[in-house]
Amino acid sequence: xxxxxxxxxxxxxxxxxxxxxxxxxxxxxxxxxxxxxxxxxxxxxxxxxxxxxxxxxxxxxxxxxxxxxxxxxxxxxxxxxxxxxxxxxxxxxxxxxxxxxxxxxxxxxxxxxxxxxxxxxxxxxxxxxxxxxxxxxxxxxxxxxxxxxxxxxxxxxxxxxxxxxxxxxxxxxxxxxxxxxxxxxxxxxxxxxxxxxxxxxxxxxxxxxxxxxxxxxxxxxxxxxxxxxxxxxxxxxxxxxxxxxxxxxxxxxxxxxxxxxxxxxxxxxxxxxxxxxxxxxxxxxxxxxxxxxxxxxxxxxxxxxxxxxxxxxxxxxxxxxxxxxxxxx
Amino acid sequence: xxxxxxxxxxxxxxxxxxxxxxxxxxxxxxxxxxxxxxxxxxxxxxxxxxxxxxxxxxxxxxxxxxxxxxxxxxxxxxxxxxxxxxxxxxxxxxxxxxxxxxxxxxxxxxxxxxxxxxxxxxxxxxxxxxxxxxxxxxxxxxxxxxxxxxxxxxxxxxxxxxxxxxxxxxxxxxxxxxxxxxxxxxxxxxxxxxxxxxxxxxxxxxxxxxxxxxxxxxxxxxxxxxxxxxxxxxxxxxxxxxxxxxxxxxxxxxxxxxxxxxxxxxxxxxxxxxxxxxxxxxxxxxxxxxxxxxxxxxxxx
Numbered sequence: 159x160x161x162x163x164x165x166x167x168x169x170x171x172x173x174x175x176x177x178x179x180x181x182x183x184x185x186x187x188x189x190x191x192x193x194x195x196x197x198x199x200x201x202x203x204x205x206x207x208x209x210x211x212x213x214x215x216x217x218x219x220x221x222x223x224x225x226x227x228x229x230x231x232x233x234x235x236x237x238x239x240x241x242x243x244x245x246x247x248x249x250x251x252x253x254x255x256x257x258x259x260x261x262x263x264x265x266x267x268x269x270x271x272x273x274x275x276x277x278x279x280x281x282x283x284x285x286x287x288x289x290x291x292x293x294x295x296x297x298x299x300x301x302x303x304x305x306x307x308x309x310x311x312x313x314x315x316x317x318x319x320x321x322x323x324x325x326x327x328x329x330x331x332x333x334x335x336x337x338x339x340x341x342x343x344x345x346x347x348x349x350x351x352x353x354x355x356x357x358x359x360x361x362x363x364x365x366x367x368x369x370x371x372x373x374x375x376x377x378x379x380x381x382x383x384x385x386x387x388x389x390x391x392x393x394x395x396x397x398x399x400x401x402x403x404x405x406x407x408x409x410x411x412x413x414x415x416x417x418x419x420x421x422x423x424x425x426x427x428x429x430x431x432x433x434x435x436x437x438x439x440x441x442x443x444x445x446x447x448x449x450x451x452x453x454x455x456x457x458x459x460x461x462x463x464x465x466x467x468x469x470x471x472x473x474x475x476x477x478x479x480x481x482x483x484x485x486x487x
Numbered sequence: 488x489x490x491x492x493x494x495x496x497x498x499x500x501x502x503x504x505x506x507x508x509x510x511x512x513x514x515x516x517x518x519x520x521x522x523x524x525x526x527x528x529x530x531x532x533x534x535x536x537x538x539x540x541x542x543x544x545x546x547x548x549x550x551x552x553x554x555x556x557x558x559x560x561x562x563x564x565x566x567x568x569x570x571x572x573x574x575x576x577x578x579x580x581x582x583x584x585x586x587x588x589x590x591x592x593x594x595x596x597x598x599x600x601x602x603x604x605x606x607x608x609x610x611x612x613x614x615x616x617x618x619x620x621x622x623x624x625x626x627x628x629x630x631x632x633x634x635x636x637x638x639x640x641x642x643x644x645x646x647x648x649x650x651x652x653x654x655x656x657x658x659x660x661x662x663x664x665x666x667x668x669x670x671x672x673x674x675x676x677x678x679x680x681x682x683x684x685x686x687x688x689x690x691x692x693x694x695x696x697x698x699x700x701x702x703x704x705x706x707x708x709x710x711x712x713x714x715x716x717x718x719x720x721x722x723x724x725x726x727x728x729x730x731x732x733x734x735x736x737x738x739x740x741x742x743x744x745x746x747x748x749x750x751x752x753x754x755x756x757x758x759x760x761x762x763x764x765x766x767x768x769x770x771x772x773x774x775x776x777x778x779x780x781x782x783x784x785x786x787x788x
Contacts (some may be wrong), residue, residue, distance in 0.1 A: 170584070173579060173582065173584065174584065176579065177579055177580075177584075177590055180576065180579075180594075181590055181593045181594070183649075184593050184594055184596060184597060184649075185593055185596065187597070187600060187604070187605060187608040187609075187612075187649070188596060188600060190608055190611070190612075190618075191600070191604055191608065299504070300504040300505045300508065301505065303501045303502070303504065303505075304501060304502045304504070304505035304506075306501060307497075307498045307501035307502045308502070311497065311498040311501065312498075313495075313498035313499065316498070319502065319506075323505075323509065324706070325706075325760065326509060326513045326514070326517075327706050327707060328706050328707070328709060328710065328756055328759045328760060328763070329513055329516075329517055329710075329756055330709070330710040330712060330728040330731070330752055330755055330756070331710070331712060331728070331732075332712075332728055332731035332732045332735055332748060332751070332752045333516065333517060333520045333731070333749065333752035333753060333755075333756065334512065334513060334516035334517060334520070335516075335735065336516075336519075336520075336735065336738075336745060336748075337515065337516030337517075337519040337520060338512055338516050340519075341511060341512070341515065341516070356512075357508075357511075357512045359504075359508050360504065360505040360508035360509060362509075363703075365505060390497060390501075415598055415599055418599075419599075419601050419602065421601070421602060421603065422713075437601060437603070440601060440603055440604075441603065444603065444607070449607070451607070454603075454604070454607070455604070458600075458601055458603075458604045461601065462599055462600060462601065465599040466596075466599060469592055469595065469596065469599055470592050473588060473591055473592040473595070474588065476595065476657065
């Protein structure tokens with residue numbers, strides 16, 4: 159009996175060990191992102207890299223900016239002669255400064271402030287939220303009615319049309335990029351919100367997911383509803399949709415992730431600064447003359463923070479929706 | 488009087504919005520791309536002609552076939568790893584243990600991280616001055632010299648697996664959660680051990696969802712674009728959609744015609760379609776054979 163029990167604990171422990179290791183691998187890029195966002199430019203490039211930033215001496219200027227001390231040349235009771243990193247305090251020339259203007263710091267939280275002030279992030283945030291929400295509602299609407307028709311109605315060419323839909327998942331961006339750009343410019347939509355929103359108002363995978371779920375709703379339910387004078391339309395909105403909450407949450411979340419992280423498309427179809435979205439803002443830190451890693455990572459962290467909150471809140475729904483969508487068929 | 492849409496028309500109205508979208512932003516663009524690929528590559532206005540395809544497949548064929556092989560290699564390795572790993576993770580996450588919710592959130596986390604950040608992370612990890620080389624060479628001292636990972640296919644495969652396994656996990660987990668506990672209880676009462684339960688119950692019953700995960704990834708994997716462009720060094724990132732993109736950029740600078748870009752893109756779609764149909768046909772025929780075999784069995788009884 160006791161060997162049985164210890165075996166049980168052993169399996170439990172090994173499962174946990176594997177899971178924790180796997181979770182660590184999954185989290186690693188994320189942790190690395192946060193860790194880099196708190197480092198100084200010199201420490202970012204330090205080799206071998208340290209996961210947790212080390213304690214360092216910093217010079218604090220009056221305007222609130224800080225520069226890392228690369229080397230201490232001379233020490234007196236009141237002053238330090240140092241070599242500073244950064245352009246704000248006269249480049250690399252040695253400077254003699256009072257001791258009181260130095261401080262030891264480990265985590266550079268002001269990277270976040272610097273990143274936030276580099277470009278117009280509040281505006282980009284609003285743009286991204288506006289685009290993401292509009293696209294989300296549009297996707298929810300078009301996908302659910304189309305999925306309902308594919309799951310519940312009989313019409314000529316239904317299955318072929320559905321296959322056509324699915325095969326459209328395979329078309330890569332370089333194929334549709336130029337023609338879509340042309341179509342948008344016929345409508346004079348380039349450099350407007352329409353260009354960011356309209357091409358994404360339906361989503362093939364969402365239709366697939368919703369259709370799979372709608373198929374699991376018993377036909378008797380529909381028959382009973384029809385007896386009570388329900389039409390397809392009222393049945394869909396009054397009965398099917400409330401029953402599909404978790405799938406709808408998943409579709410909504412995938413749609414938000416998609417718009418939140420889309421980068422190429424906004425870059426190509428918008429040029430005005432007022433229309434920039436977060437991802438394009440991020441690319442500002444990664445220019446050809448070098449990447450400001452610490453600022454890029456700080457900006458990335460505050461850019462995806464809302465997504466992480468959504469993820470955590472919707473995690474149960476996502477799993478449940480896949481579980482109930484009858485993907486087995 | 489209330490207006491009623493005739494029943495025959497109703498379905499078309501329901502799928503209408505999605506179709507309108509698809510027609511404008513996927514179908515017409517794809518057809519335009521097909522038309523483009525049949526116009527002459529170097530002289531304007533000639534249509535239809537096979538010159539572009541001839542140029543892509545034969546005259547400059549070496550580049551094309553090399554890229555097609557590379558694309559297929561990436562797709563097959565990544566989706567195989569994704570499906571097997573996805574099954575493994577899904578089985579673990581289907582067990583009951585403390586902190587399951589948190590772990591499930593962590594597993595789907597890679598989907599939320601911006602591509603740019605992921606790509607820089609991958610390069611930092613695999614680069615010559617990267618974390619991995621630092622760990623293996625300097626810290627652990629297993630190898631004397633830095634290993635040039637970036638000149639291999641490993642970083643791109645790792646990136647694709649890391650980013651896309653969560654979807655496979657979700658789909659397979661869905662299949663696993665659909666297996667009723669009563670089946671396992673019955674198996675236990677009949678004395679089946681954990682190993683037998685896995686091979687005889689979990690795998691066969693989860694198999695359809697594993698297949699769906701595989702097909703979904705297969706259809707999408709050929710489109711891989713961002714990581715090969717952002718992570719790939721040298722010729723390691725030369726997948727078909729990247730060649731198409733390069734040609735598109737050349738066209739934008741008026742160096743080459745757009746038709747070649749379309750041809751590359753379309754050949755990628757055809758490759759993907761071919762593979763999906765092949766796997767689909769294999770699956771259907773496998774089921775057909777099994778059904779017939781079962782039918783034969785019941786007859787024999």
